[in-house]
Amino acid sequence: MTARRTATTRAVPILYSAALAALVLGPLLGPGYLLIRDAVSTPRSYLTDSALGLSDAAARAVPQDWLVAVLSSVVDGGVVVKTILFAALWLAGWGAARLVTVLLPGAGLGPQLVASTVMLWNPYVAERLLQGHWSLLTGYAALPWIVCAAVSIRRGRPGGWWALTLCIAAAGLTPTGAILAAVVALAVLGAPGGRGSRAPRLLWTVLLVVAVSAPWLVATAMSGGGATSDPAGVAAFAARAEPGLGTIGSVAGLGGIWNGDAVPASRTSLWALGGTVLLLAVVACGLPALWRRRRNPVVVALAVLALAAVLLPALAATGFGLAVGEWAVVHVPGAGLLRDTQKWVALAAPLYVLAAAAGVRSLSARVSVPAAVPVAAVPVTVIAAVVLALPDFAWGVGGALKPVQYPASWQRVVERLEASPEQGDVAVLPTGMFRMFPYSGDAPVLDPAPRMLPVDVLQTGQLVVGQASTVEGEGARAARVEELLLSGAAPDELADQSVGWVLVERTTPGPLGESQRTLDRLEPVWSDDELALYRVPGAAAAPPGDRSPAVAAHLVWATLLVGGALGALGSRLWSHRRNRPGFGAGDETRHVPSRG
Template sequence: MPRVWPLVWAVILVALVTWPFAMPGEFLWRDMAVPDHFGFIPENFGAGDLPARNVPQDGALALFSMFAPASWLVRAVVIGAAGCAAAGGWMLAKSAPAPAMALAVVNPFVVERLLQGHWSVAVAAWMLPAIAATALRGHRTWAWLGMFVASLTPTGGLLALVCGTVTARGFRLPTAGVGVALCLPWIIPGVLSPPLSPSPAAVAAFAPRAESSVGTLGSLLTLGGIWNAAALPPSRQVGFALFGLVVALCVALGVRRMDRPLPLVLLAITGWGLSGALWLYPDTLAAAMEHLPGSGLLRDSHKLVALAIPFCVAAVGTMQASWRVVAVAAIFLQMPDFSSALGVLAPRPAETINARLVGQLSGRTAFFPERTGLIDIPGAVAVDPYTKAVSMVHSGQLTVDGEVIDPPSPRFVAAQAAWAAGDMGKLEEMGIGAVVVDGAVVATTAAARPAVPWVLTTAWAFSPVLLVGAAAYRRARQR
């Protein structure tokens, strides 16, 4: 029985968090839009009007959906990553695997990101304990494969790069090289894109927020504090976050019993320190975003807190018998309704994509005058699924609490003006091949189909083959 219980415990933990992903259908909630079929379009591979925020994720889903529904891959990755978190917690634990596994799988960071629709960021956070555990043990191939999974999203790639490099023993330089290579699908488009010019409101809107009874610093310390106050389990808004301070106390008590804690401590200091510093000094972040391409990735500075997860997991994994029950209880009591709150992620009746319209567009860039990239669904605003299926002129406008944070893209504004003036020649010059109103093509031009920059994402998708092959070659040479 002692050999079986960790597996049973892992299955329970994973099921409590990922149960919505076991249900059939397409996913649509806030920033999560996963239709079954992604288009082979420039936007899914890092090109288009907006920064490359969803690569290589969307490109990988586009490639996968050529053979099977994209939602299948999302289900497999989410559930598999949660399982890896449980395994990472077990490996990082010294004497108390139960609380370590619980914190690795069920923590405020992961739950809040899922409620925001950031499923691939949650995947990255789940992978960090596994990356740290395998890197600390010298298992370079497993660590690199974990970094590959985490790098689905730019945030995950950055977190995996830092985590893998700091915790690698004896192979730090090659790990850094692997991490940078895995980030190329978004680094290269980011460098080629012009820097942002954010307003103070644009930075403040994505700053960490205080949760009830613990303040902003307490929220960050307990791995919470996402910028969107609506993306919280209700319990976190009525004082249950206080139990997170008990978890933090267990972490503090466990530090002195950790074996060789320095790499994990450095990760935690980096995550908490940077997120706190960018919260306290938003002008510094705004200046970086204005002059440094790709630095917009740090606007949501709460994401950096994920770097503290392996440290917290390892620390609670040293709990003595008298504190283990306290630690597990506090982990669940800091958000006792997390599993039911995640029910909003379950597939729901959503605005379907008109396959006939997609076929009519035939890869041409479309202009949807009435669609701005977001749609209303029961209980929230969500990303328009059409942005994943067809090449279109993106607005990119973001409004928070009635204030415009990100203005519409220049191309969208110009397309609106040209359409209002009936200037089809101007639309053709802008590369727009069709105009869609009320779900029907109402005008076309002779604009060519846009080129799809698929090479980087395809190379990323095949990188595990290279990593495993390199490991096999290295073992063969050592013999």
């Protein structure tokens, strides 16, 4: 009976997290493609230079784009992206439950389910979904698992390093995810105590993070990008105060994304205040219990991370913080990666879920004494409070997340480009990187052309924030080509820039300038009411660069991801065979506060 109860306790959080993830994504799981703000999935992506991060714009979407391009050659790209997104949310909830069993030994099912709910059902996840940051959520989902793996390493458990490799590689789907993973891993492994010396643990972790980050580090080095960023982006991407809350209150409640349009409706009213109070009350209930565990260096490390994750983004939104940020992006290479300060609030999540679980555990112990209140009443009430704090998160964040269907015109253009022996990159009209198609909803979306077409599409990287604020990008050649099109330049000027094609997207607003004069002198290839494709005569491809370092870097990342998964699985099977706990297993019965 005990074994059966233990198996049930382990299985329920897995199933519960999967059900929560399905409830959150809702309509998006139907046929179609994710297309909302920064999220673009397409039927098929291609291994272009842009997918490897080798354009002159910053390599922000590697190895994400490379992975999708590889997988979509076998499986529909829309299915690939939605599967990764669903897995991220599911594993986030499950990982929170595992974190509770590792750091709160003996915690029952109720605290685990509360932890899963807090990890999944919060403004951070909702706002990043609405902003289209699906791949960032893989890094977020990895955080509790990274803590579990790091604790296994500290306790000398077999398989800990394999598990950490898998988790950091999964988080490294984006540069931001790799940094989030590195901070958490280094904080836990660098805390005092644990078996072995801290120096080797930290050294191996740094080497692992560098290897996982190879795709974007190599791409940045090869393209010469990432040196500086537009300082206007610091204020544009700073954390934002929500109604009834200052900036610090917003980020403490895991909200405050820079884009005021990418928030659930409940966060645009005073309910943002009520919801934040509910969430923080749930977290605060467990702080006394965690304080009693202050001898555990891992708990202390997570508390320091959470404090920094709230205070630093709030400070970065002040006048002083903005001035420091503007100086950094101009003078410190790569500092532009840090300008969206609210995304670092993810580092508070491990402590939040741990505190929520500890609070439920303490409250349940108190109410069970008179036996007048069922023990399950406490976790059920707390879960209801967390859900009530964000009532419109269900079913695609109030229906905002829903799949789209692309017009057949896109496939016709793809077929023309695949069949043509001509060379050169694609320039797109209207200029700019964002679109508002009739089929894409009310919010501007990233142009799908760079991920839809089998030829490199020029991108400036310029971002329009709010109604009028513009943040300049790094794509110098793309910016020159846009100027040529808007001025109605001659075709040979486009050919000199290695532009072989011009694609006109007819159903979206945007700047066209005098481009019709240029189009009239180009060769029409295909057109309908949606799209028109033109050939630039005399264009030649830019001199090919050596892609092998970028390809090798991506293969290193993929090897770490697959190797970490196989190693962790093998270690787990071996530990079961020898009746010893593996990654995260057995921590329910063993806790060493002095070692973490």
